[in-house]
Amino acid sequence: MYLEKKVEVRELLKKYGKSIVLDGLSFEIYKGEIFGLLGPNGAGKSTFISILTTLTKPTSGDIFIDTFSVSKQPDKVKTGIGFVPQDIALYPMLSGLDNLYFWAGIYNLKGQEKRNRVEEALSVVKLEERAKDRVSEYSGGMKRRLNIAVALLHKPDLLVMDEPTAGVDIQSRRYIFEAVGKLKAEGRTVVFTSHYVDEMKAFCDRIAILDKGRLKAIGSVEELKKEYNVDNLEDILLTLHF
């Protein structure tokens, strides 16, 4: 089967002072796949995501999204990315609805289209009933779901989420992955990080395992199990001496 490249990571290196945080990563993410980044605290996942979403510049190497360089052509790639950061980024004193309208304005959406997109985003994350409540009254999982709704407003081809399910209850998790499934069905690409191996196994087409800034393994769960000759993914993580 021919797989179209959506993201190409080429010899990506990131240093903070003398410490190497990403150590020469090279791999691809295909169009329409759900791609998971797994690794212990400090492995470099958020740093990778920050470079992917143009917020941080690499020390050397680059990432290409649809052939555009994230470091040299950030404006070309930004419009096609929806980003859900590890830390919640919302206005707590505004309602969920008003947060969405605020961001829809930033994305230059107007009139009926703006209203439609806001409603659609609310429904994808199933927050219609709480839309008029202040965000400060939301649970952690609801805030995460609203953050995802914000990232979906401009219908990005690539959704990037940094630990979208951290501290989230089962119901919110299910809504998050239902939303991810919808995006996949529309041919969009989703990249996310998580510490939950079970959800990686259940939802990812392929997984990359990062440790100390290095790519330790990449592939589907079946491929990884075969390569490491183990019965489950958790065993691979243990062989990596995290």
Ligand SMILES: Nc1ncnc2c1ncn2[C@@H]1O[C@H](COP(=O)(O)OP(=O)(O)OP(=O)(O)O)[C@@H](O)[C@H]1O
């Ligand atoms: N702005 C910064 N300045 C200096 N060091 C940084 C900076 N940002 C991250 N680092 C370091 O880079 C390394 C990787 O951090 P990063 O946040 O990418 O890890 P992570 O895999 O996302 O971890 P976690 O699972 O805890 O979220 C860590 O050692 C961290 O201390």
Ligand SMILES: [Mg+2]
């Ligand atoms: Mg992180």
